[in-house]
Amino acid sequence: MSISRTRLLVAAAVLGLAGGLAGLSPAAAAGPPAPGSEGPTGPPALMPDGQVATPPAISAQVSTCPAAPYGTSSYAPGTGKTVALTFDDGPGASTSAIISELQSNGVRATFFNIGENMAARPQQVRDEAQAGYALGNHTWNHPNMTTLSASAQATEIDQATTEQVNLTGIYPCLFRPPGGSYNSTTLSLAQQRGMTVWLWSVDTEDWKANGSSSSYWVNRIISLAEQEGGVLSHPVVLMHNQPAGNPATVLALPTIIQYFRDHGYTFVDLYGRTSVLTTDVAAATGTDRALISNEGLRWRNLGGTLLFAPAVKVINGEPYYFGVGTDHNVWVRTDRLGWAKFGPSWTDCASSPGVTFSGGRLYLACTGPDRQLWEASSTVTPGTLPYVTGFSGLGGIIASAPAVAGVGSNVTFFADAPGGTVYTRTPSTGWTATGWHCASPPAAAQSASGASATFACVSADRSLWYDSYTTSHGWSPASRLGPPSAEGLSAAALGVDANAPRFDVTGAATSGVYTRTPGTAWSSLGGATVGGVALSSY
Numbered sequence: 001m002s003i004s005r006t007r008l009l010v011a012a013a014v015l016g017l018a019g020g021l022a023g024l025s026p027a028a029a030a031g032p033p034a035p036g037s038e039g040p041t042g043p044p045a046l047m048p049d050g051q052v053a054t055p056p057a058i059s060a061q062v063s064t065c066p067a068a069p070y071g072t073s074s075y076a077p078g079t080g081k082t083v084a085l086t087f088d089d090g091p092g093a094s095t096s097a098i099i100s101e102l103q104s105n106g107v108r109a110t111f112f113n114i115g116e117n118m119a120a121r122p123q124q125v126r127d128e129a130q131a132g133y134a135l136g137n138h139t140w141n142h143p144n145m146t147t148l149s150a151s152a153q154a155t156e157i158d159q160a161t162t163e164q165v166n167l168t169g170i171y172p173c174l175f176r177p178p179g180g181s182y183n184s185t186t187l188s189l190a191q192q193r194g195m196t197v198w199l200w201s202v203d204t205e206d207w208k209a210n211g212s213s214s215s216y217w218v219n220r221i222i223s224l225a226e227q228e229g230g231v232l233s234h235p236v237v238l239m240h241n242q243p244a245g246n247p248a249t250v251l252a253l254p255t256i257i258q259y260f261r262d263h264g265y266t267f268v269d270l271y272g273r274t275s276v277l278t279t280d281v282a283a284a285t286g287t288d289r290a291l292i293s294n295e296g297l298r299w300r301n302l303g304g305t306l307l308f309a310p311a312v313k314v315i316n317g318e319p320y321y322f323g324v325g326t327d328h329n330v331w332v333r334t335d336r337l338g339w340a341k342f343g344p345s346w347t348d349c350a351s352s353p354g355v356t357f358s359g360g361r362l363y364l365a366c367t368g369p370d371r372q373l374w375e376a377s378s379t380v381t382p383g384t385l386p387y388v389t390g391f392s393g394l395g396g397i398i399a400s401a402p403a404v405a406g407v408g409s410n411v412t413f414f415a416d417a418p419g420g421t422v423y424t425r426t427p428s429t430g431w432t433a434t435g436w437h438c439a440s441p442p443a444a445a446q447s448a449s450g451a452s453a454t455f456a457c458v459s460a461d462r463s464l465w466y467d468s469y470t471t472s473h474g475w476s477p478a479s480r481l482g483p484p485s486a487e488g489l490s491a492a493a494l495g496v497d498a499n500a501p502r503f504d505v506t507g508a509a510t511s512g513v514y515t516r517t518p519g520t521a522w523s524s525l526g527g528a529t530v531g532g533v534a535l536s537s538y
Contacts, residue, residue: 038179038238039207041089041142045120045243053119055140055159056166065173065194065381070187074199075234077272083229083265084236085109085256086200088138088176091117091124093245099131101253108269108317109133110198112176115140115160117243122167129168130448132317134269134382136174137161137195145177145186154189161193169360170316171381174198174270198270200238202228206249207240213247221252226259236270271382273318273336280497281319281536282504283312284513284529291323291333292527294513299527304331304339308352308401309493309531311364314538315357315380322364324349330364332385340385343376347391351401352493352531354413356446358406362386365413367398373415375404375427396423396431401493403444405453408471414442414455422457424469434475436467444469445496445537454498462488464503466496484514484522495535504535 044052076084087098090113102109111128113135118125128135139145140159148156157175164172175195177186182197190197204224209217221239229235237256240246260267268274279296286292291302291310302321310323321333322342328349330342341347342364349366356363357380365375373396376388394413402415410426417423422436436442438457446453455475456466462483468476481503483489488508495504504515506529513525513533 038088038203039205039240041114041178042207042242042244044114044141045092045117047120053116055115056119056162058155058158059162059165061158061161061165061171063171063173063194063381065171066384068173068191068194068196070191072182072187072197072199074201074236075232076236076268077270078234078266078268078274081263081265082234082268083260084268084270085239086112086176086198086236086270087239087241088112089114089117089142089243090241091121091128092241092243094247094250095121095124095241096127097247097250098241098253099127099133101250101257102133103131105254105257106275107257107267108273108275109267110136110174110270111241112136112138112174113160113164114138114142115163118160118163118167120243125164125167129170129316132314134174134271134273135164135168135170135172136176136198136270137164137172138176139178142178144179144181146181146183150185150189153185157189157193157195165360165379169379171379173381173384196270198236200236201232202235202237204237204239204249204252206246206252207242209246209248211244211247213251217248218251221248222255222259225252225256229260230263273382280500280502280538281312281314282495282513282515282525282533283310283319283321283535284506284527284533285309285323285531287511287528287530289530291321292529293319293321294525294527295319299525302333302335304333309529310534311353311355312534312536313355313357313362314536315362316382317538318382319536320355320362320380320386322353322355324351324353324366330366334385337385340387342386343388344390349374351398352441352534354402354404354444356404356406356411358411358446358450359409363404363406363411364388365402365404367401367415368393371397371399373398373402373413375413392427394425394427396425400441403442403455405444405446405498406450407446407453407469408451410471412444412453412469412471414444416442416457420460440491441493441532443494443496445498445535447498448537452498454496454501456494456496456503458489458491458494458505462491462508464489464494464505466501466503479518481516481518483508484524490532492529493532493534495533497535497537499537502535504533506532
């Protein structure tokens with residue numbers, strides 16, 4: 001049986017006094033409306049054999065979430081007026097359409113997926129993660145948690161977490177109990193796993209449309225979202241993404257989004273993230289040694305004091321910046337969390353870091369003071385900064401900074417030896433010489449599919465050369481891009497996006513940044529840099 005309205009209101013009031021309602025604002029101090037029933041989830045998604053998915057063997061997962069409060073949250077995080085759109089029970093037949101509407105409007109959102117549906121629709125879960133949306137745990141098969149023993153509740157949560165981590169590498173720090181039904185055991189289990197328990201404050205009752213796309217249901221969903229949400233400063237809007245599809249929800253989304261925008265709300269996910277990236281992210285070290293970043297509009301100063309050019313990687317829609325500080329330690333930052341050390345204090349990097357994200361893990365490499373290649377890897381959880389306990393040596397004699405990219409099922413490292421010859425290796429194989437000779441540090445980036453990487457460097461004639469590389473077929477014929485007409489190319493670090501493809505370089509005379517895709521001319525991004533530039537696809 002779901003918790004009653006009275007009980008929810010009393011619990012919310014008590015937890016609010018204890019600081020349990022994250023994001024509570026003075027304007028919302030009266031406490032959230034009771035969720036009531038979320039509604040039935042509908043038939044589960046089926047595996048290719050027509051059967052419901054079998055739960056995975058629960059694997060030991062180490063939570064990288066920040067400490068979670070005991071209790072529930074029902075108000076969107078952030079300052080000013082914020083609104084969080086949430087979609088339960090997926091993935092489903094409408095997932096791609098929901099993502100399309102959100103992306104076209106530049107809106108953050110949160111998906112609470114069911115484990116058995118994730119197993120049946122794995123690519124849609126990866127699509128949600130790749131697009132940068134927050135992914136929350138909604139149990140394995142949507143039971144009423146209050147009817148289960150403590151061990152059964154734990155199993156429901158852990159099976160869903162295992163499935164999500166297996167598919168995306170992302171540990172969920174958000175939990176929504178099916179139907180909004182929970183007890184003290186549910187709250188304790190979620191807190192122990194670093195998961196904030198999220199309910200909602202606006203119920204669109206979109207599940208009642210039962211697959212209909214009629215104007216009656218579309219207008220009803222819109223009406224409930226506006227009437228209930230428009231009187232709150234921080235509404236959390238409940239919608240659905242059920243296996244059979246929610247076409248009325250998809251049709252209602254543009255109007256709901258426009259309504260909240262017109263009324264001064266900022267869209268956030270339940271981690272508090274706001275804007276969705278729509279362009280690649282460039283990063284460099286400014287002349288004052290601070291990190292600078294450009295997301296298509298202008299350079300921003302992000303602080304810090306860096307010895308070399310930084311690295312940047314967009315993970316789950318959020319840029320993560322990596323730089324070597326004056327202590328020779330690797331530091332990591334995001335706009336929300338600021339700077340923190342990436343590894344222990346004895347870490348000693350003598351070059352710019354190379355970074356990639358592949359198979360749900362972050363891989364970072366640098367050249368040590370012994371001129372050998374050193375690497376480390378970590379999972380990445382939204383709301384936290386990655387940290388490693390140590391680096392592993394991979395040998396070699398490295399002349400400058402390495403590059404790293406996921407290629408097929410392997411992570412491949414690219415490094416130049418003294419004299420400029422480029423070598424490659426994976427964590428499990430030795431070094432192999434290539435036919436490349438570079439005047440700059442090598443650069444590499446994996447494609448969106450992960451099947452190949454684009455490699456680039458500046459040659460002795462100060463032209464940029466690039467090539468596609470796969471572990472199965474090796475190198476393709478190389479292509480050349482001449483220098484900007486205004487000045488030549490420096491031999492500093494350069495950035496690559498394998499998908500456009502796009503190349504960012506620095507000028508030999510001004511150290512300003514230039515960008516180009518094949519078939520176009522070089523254009524200036526401005527800036528004044530030290531050591532070169534890094535680039536990440538969004």
